[in-house]
Amino acid sequence: MKATTCILLSGLAGICASASTIEPKYRISPIDGSKIALPTKEQLAFQDKEIGVLIHFDISTYLKIDGCNDVPNYVPNPSLFDPTLLNTDAWMDSIIALGAKYATLVAKHNCGFTSWPSQVVFQNINNQTVPYNYTIAQSPVRGENVVESFVKSAEKYGIGHGFYYSLTVNNYLNVQDSDVRWNAWAPGQVNITNSTYDQIVYDQLSELWGNYGNLTEIWFDGGYSSSQKERVETLLQETQPQAVVFNACETNGTCLTANSIRWIGTETGQAPEENWSTGVTNDGGDPGSPYFCPAECDTTLQTDDRWFFGIDQPLRSIEEMVDVYHESVGRNCLLELDLTPDRSGLIPASYAARYKQLGDFIRSCYATSISEHAEHSSTQTGEYSIKLGYPTAIDRIVLMEDQSNGQVIRSYQVFAKIVDSQDANGTFAVPFNLVSNGTSIGHKKIDIFEKAITVTEVFVNTTYVDTPKWRQVSLHLCDRLAANGTSIEED
Ligand SMILES: *[C@@H]1O[C@H](CO)[C@@H](O)[C@H](O)[C@H]1NC(C)=O
Ligand SMILES: *[C@@H]1O[C@H](CO)[C@@H](O)[C@H](O)[C@H]1NC(C)=O
Ligand SMILES: *[C@@H]1O[C@H](CO)[C@@H](O)[C@H](O)[C@H]1NC(C)=O
Ligand SMILES: *[C@@H]1O[C@H](CO)[C@@H](O)[C@H](O)[C@H]1NC(C)=O
Ligand SMILES: *[C@@H]1O[C@H](CO)[C@@H](O)[C@H](O)[C@H]1NC(C)=O
Ligand SMILES: *[C@@H]1O[C@H](CO)[C@@H](O)[C@H](O)[C@H]1NC(C)=O
Ligand SMILES: *[C@@H]1O[C@H](CO)[C@@H](O)[C@H](O)[C@H]1NC(C)=O
Ligand SMILES: *[C@@H]1O[C@H](CO)[C@@H](O)[C@H](O)[C@H]1NC(C)=O
Ligand SMILES: *[C@@H]1O[C@H](CO)[C@@H](O)[C@H](O)[C@H]1NC(C)=O
Ligand SMILES: *[C@@H]1O[C@H](CO)[C@@H](O)[C@H](O)[C@H]1NC(C)=O
Ligand SMILES: CC(=O)N[C@H]1CO[C@H](CO)[C@@H](O)[C@@H]1O
Secondary structure, three states, X not given: OOOOOOOOOOOOOOOOOOOOOOOOOEEEOXXXXXXXXXXXXXXXXXXXXXXXXEEOOOHHHHOOOOOOOOOOOOOOOHHHOOOOOOOHHHHHHHXXXXXXXXXXXXXXXXXXXXXXXXXXXXXXXXXXXXXXXXEHHHOOOOOOOHHHHHHHHHHHHOOEEEEEEOXXXXXXXXXXXXXXXXXXXXXXXXXXXXXXXXHHHHHHHHHHHHHOOOOOEEEOOOOOOHHHHHHHHHHHHHHOOOOEEEOOEOOOOOEOOOOEEEEOOOOOOOOOOOOOOEOOOOOOOOOOOOOEOOEEEEEOOEOOOOOOOOOOOOEOOHHHHHHHHHHHOOEOEEEEEEEOOOOOOOOOHHHHHHHHHHHHHHHHHHOOOOOOOOEEEEOOOOOEEEXXXXXXXXXXXXXXXXXXXXXXXXXXXXXXXXXXXXHHOOOOOOOEEEEEEEOOOOOOXXXXXXXXXXXXXXXXXXEEOOOOOEEEEEEEOOHHHOOOOOOHHHO
């Protein structure tokens, strides 16, 4: 049952037409004169979070189809929304178990249903003032406010919170691609003008951005239209200047805010091997771009790119999710994993177990490093060395740049003195062997070697556009849990 392939429509940011108001910030390389894009402190703090969740819970949770995408005449009855065990603290248990540091809640998806009791009123086509009455207040759980409960829980658990609100589709208002359709009105829809639609968007964003504290992330699914841009930009500056905004840039660099985050271009959770913190296109980015704009890899735990809870929808295996971690966070991309409360309002137990399993793997492999007590040193020419006191088994390296003055490393090579007993012949006087190499490091790069090796020394060499500042270089041994495709059931 797979109706849509790309429910989030994330890549469609390029629909806004007004001129750029955000100038890129960069400095000039003292080495080759190239542009080095500079981050905002909010972007750096956001990249540090590494893992977040995108919570899909809405009237669509009660549908067979995965949300109101591509069904413009469908307005599900609000009486369907009936989470009898709703508890947003319970959501936080899974978020903490996964190791996520921020949570972005779908507050309004494409059906138009708002999971907070929106007080917005507007004029319909006959100039009557009517309420936006397609909200949780029209559902069986009237009196509840999912948005408010979620925010309180997130604050209680120390998780950054944000909102997803789609500006381009609203079935209740008969809107597709940011335009009110003139024909084909369907039951449950109200009749408005295009300018009324923009006003409703502005008023609802004012409620969301004005009443629920400082947001960590704002998620524009499919971007925003040219007629919406200016007021949205002003509201953003007035109410949430510190928020990072997903999909805030057009591919030519017209951005809503300097705190922009870009889409990686797929919903599989995989960044390209080479993925820069800079550039505004929906892919691996561009080391020469003057725009600092890190990528986010949004993906699902359920199979088939299913974002809302699906009855009997299988989950992706732990092996696949471990690969997703390495191909997102391990490739300088934020991992934003879908979190899927079911129709009761709770995270199903099997899902909760899988989130924890993934979090447990990440902690067991990366929370401590085998090289913590080794001798670390770096040079002014971009080299980094780790001398271990004794032959030590490792199977991977974690590289992190300090990007506060921009991402400067352009390529690297990792060498190790390997002393595996069958090769070493009792002497440590072995040469350095190349064990991994690559281009972009940025916030984090994880290289997993072909097999575990015993080493006495590891040496990293780089090319760069300014002397690198290392944040962390560490060695780890995690073996089977991390090998791509290796089954943990093989125990
Ligand atoms: C980006 O493209 C839009 C049209 O989509 C145009 O209005 C805007 O001026 C362009 N900005 C730049 C910086 O080229
Ligand atoms: C609604 O108000 C607008 C502007 O005041 C006017 O142009 C329009 O004719 C009115 N529509 C109806 C149906 O009265
Ligand atoms: C929504 O408001 C309209 C106009 O006031 C009204 O006709 C309709 O019955 C209301 N629907 C619900 C579910 O309250
Ligand atoms: C809204 O604008 C679009 C694009 O200009 C147009 O096709 C549509 O008819 C308009 N809708 C209404 C209700 O006027
Ligand atoms: C919406 O407005 C159009 C144009 O005025 C009209 O043809 C249609 O009947 C209206 N639909 C409803 C449900 O009011
Ligand atoms: C929200 O952020 C502003 C700065 O943008 C800060 O002054 C304010 O204290 C913050 N509020 C909370 C509740 O953290
Ligand atoms: C180990 O040492 C022996 C004796 O010197 C030599 O014949 C052999 O080739 C060495 N093996 C390796 C792998 O270097
Ligand atoms: C990594 O090393 C291989 C083998 O020497 C080489 O072909 C490749 O171009 C290198 N890649 C990078 C990004 O340096
Ligand atoms: C490190 O890179 C520099 C510059 O490319 C090069 O001169 C040097 O030989 C490299 N060192 C090693 C051990 O590869
Ligand atoms: C990693 O595993 C996936 C399936 O989970 C497979 O498609 C892919 O080819 C594997 N990659 C490598 C490098 O083994
Ligand atoms: C290895 C890889 O896929 N690199 C890609 C990184 O992103 C740039 C920009 O999209 C691509 O050109 C590279 O192919």
